Amino acid sequence: MGNVMYAYITHPDTAPEFREPPTFDPLVGFANGRKERTIQASREELDKANIPLDRRDYCVDFYLKFLRCRQQNFPRVVSGCHHEKHDYDQCGYEDFVLRMKEYEREKRLMERAKRIAAKNATEELGD
Numbered sequence: 001m002g003n004v005m006y007a008y009i010t011h012p013d014t015a016p017e018f019r020e021p022p023t024f025d026p027l028v029g030f031a032n033g034r035k036e037r038t039i040q041a042s043r044e045e046l047d048k049a050n051i052p053l054d055r056r057d058y059c060v061d062f063y064l065k066f067l068r069c070r071q072q073n074f075p076r077v078v079s080g081c082h083h084e085k086h087d088y089d090q091c092g093y094e095d096f097v098l099r100m101k102e103y104e105r106e107k108r109l110m111e112r113a114k115r116i117a118a119k120n121a122t123e124e125l126g127d
Helices: 002-010 043-048 060-072 074-080 082-126
Strands: none
Touching: 043 060, 060 074, 060 082, 074 082
16 A cells, blocks of 8 residues: 555655666666576476466576476375475565565665755756
8 A cells, every 4th residue: 555655646756667677777776786687497498398478587497396396296296395385485475575675776766866856956046
């Protein structure tokens, strides 16, 4: 509810559009750079395993491990593959948290840009 109020009522001018990529440089504020997120599985592997497009995210490697385990331990999938399932779910959670942090970072940078623009405008009027 908080993001809806912020985005549409209280601060519509500084609310980032969540459907679009970030507008600021991803390295702003990171002196040592950032770790790049990569996928180890190739596109051919994903096509061969018939992974649907909605599962082809940064957690697809964990999903492939879970599918292999499920295939090897078929009758006892729940007890035999709970570690792989937990790793996949944990990756999804960490991905969600990272996306929310990126949204909040974008929001703070937009507010900062607005403050700087307002300060520059008042300085120009004062001169």
